[in-house]
Amino acid sequence: MSADDPLVRVDGLQKYFWENDSLLDRLFGDDPVPVRAVDGVSFDIREGETLGLVGESGCGKSTTGETLLGLQDPTDGRVEFEGENVYDLSGDDLTDFRRSAQVVFQDPFSSLDPRMTIGDIVTQPLSIHDWPWTDGDVETTVDVRTDGISRDIVTATAADDIDTVVDPVDGVATAHVTVRAIDDESAADVDADGRSVDLASGVVAEVEEDLAVAVDRDDGIVVRVSVDRSTAQLRRDRVTDLVERVGLSADQLDRYPHEFSGGQRQRIGIARALALEPEFVVLDEPTSALDVSVQAQVLNLLDDLQAEFDLTYLLISHDLSVIRHVCDRVAVMYLGEIVEVGPVDDLFEDPKHPYTNALLESVPRASTDERDRDRETLSGDVPSPRDPPSGCRFRTRCPKVIPPEDLEIEQETYRDLMSLRERVERRDVSLESVGDDGQFDLEDGVSDEKRPAFVAALKDRLLERDLPARHDEIVETALAELATEDWDAAAARLREHYESVCERKQPHLGNGHHPVACHLYGEASERTETPRSDP
Template identity: 45%
Template structure:
């Protein structure tokens, strides 16, 4: 039996107002869920809305519509005061480890601050807990008195991870956690996250534009395009048998790491990503899709089941679509 999700996002919408009464349609009806101990990879091009989804879940932005359900409680409309205990359950790791750390605070004070805010520990108990989490993320306790500028980029991201873990959360929102790091450092931070997830039973939303990284860390993968989920499913299914033309194009651009491995045929998308201020009607991807038909320009596709938990939002991949078999 599939365990109940620790996090379920239902019909999430976020529109940012602009001058003249117009809106940026950043997130448009996103639904997803994360189960206990699972990593859901959320991937897509820059500007597709994936980071906004993470900020909405953290309530750094208030959603325009939709529900954010954490352990059965809809937090979408909670006030700042009522959100405080929920924030212990959901922590985040930001993309820029230097920009997210206060340069005037020592590393130990930065990591220990959430314990003070939530009234969990103080004094020697706080110092002990901080030292323990430093060791857990691969830092030394004697580094607690240093300032952020005295750490390398990889060490600063470990500080960010330590700060997220210190309150023993259930869910981690990891927003491009390795994209600002050197390639040589990325693997060690990714492996650290995987190890900590297994040890602590964490559930992760791993946001990235790098399909190779997402494949390595995720159990399931959701692909976003212009504010919508266009494909979602178990990692192995999605990578071995991508159904949406956009997913196929993303995977065709991934370099092949193994010598002699067969490369996917490169799919070059024409045109630019449409503006989220004025998205095209129907399927948002139809302006760049190599197999688009009239229905794609007129009607937004639903996420249709392909196989088990594998779903794709494409009219031509729907089970009852006449062109589904020929387009596959």
């Protein structure tokens, strides 16, 4: 892995959940229906950065996070962590990956075992992964500095297992010891547990790391550095450290989760995730269960921890202001796909994808100008991931859906017509209730003389806006087909005139600095910075 390679590379990740997949369904020959929660997602996460994954509920952002960590089995695709495919790992390599990639869950009330004390909760990953780790291949040495004593008469040895406490650099774990001569032994400041400082006939040895040091004066001076704590003690010290680092106090270790507030529990969750010194942490909506003032505390804490431990974050959130505040880069998800990725400032100040734009427009700002702000909000709901729209998945709600080239039509009118088409194709129009009770007889088809009235009534119900004459005619002919309940013919007629590039072709997310999956920006290969002007 070279320095430029990302820490995590997600490539074409897919996760489908299957419905109608029970034995009974198979016996009856029902085909399983895939729910395409994550459908071909690719992105990189560089070392030390925070990538935000934002989208509405059900868009697959949490599933992406879970699948990427291997908490769910992927349907397809690869995830590389430090250059290795995570799904190919097994044995020790897999354990290593699980150690380096951790997760903080959304709900601090259900992600902590109510029957464990918080000390146990934070210790658990340590015991599962058998922390502290010592490696037989790691050399241990002592770096000795002397003060008032010749370096030559000092011999120093380190125990083999000090790499449990000291991080080895290039396969060598080094303890740093200072040996000084002192005149008055009683004046030497020996610390409380007497561990890291030792005295022997006019010589004091002090170790920088959290180790024990012993010094003897014989012919020369002999310094020995060792870990004189049991595993349990080491773990307890580590947990105390972690818990204090996230802003709780050590005496709270014996308390149970129910004694803590939401914000405090989330801190416990963070301490647990950091216990194994991970490089990469998935933060799955870490603050959505918290109040805004507490959210700010937790966000600041995450920021501090990232700087302190060189962490790489994947922050999953639906809250755009949190994303803006915390992330370096952002990926926007819609219905299982990423529609836009970019650096946070570019994406928020110059959103390219109409969906990103709509999301940003929808967030109410906490300022007094909010009432007068022009908002462009979306209509309609997110389609089902069981049967996602063809082509661009956002086209069913997109205010900028692209009309065919030769069609002279206003964008809004075209949007209305596309919504109308959508309903005809889904047969989501109730013909029985057109007109007054029993006015039109659908059983035998609406009679010819009543047909214009039927079409007018139907059009009135489906469209709010008046259409230009040319389109009015097309729509009326199509709706007339419905008088005989010929849905396919109606749909075909409308498609013939109004089919958009957005439904024929799936836009691809390109590469580069700020890619966007939208036909407004041309093909990935010939991507331009300016959107095609609306015809």
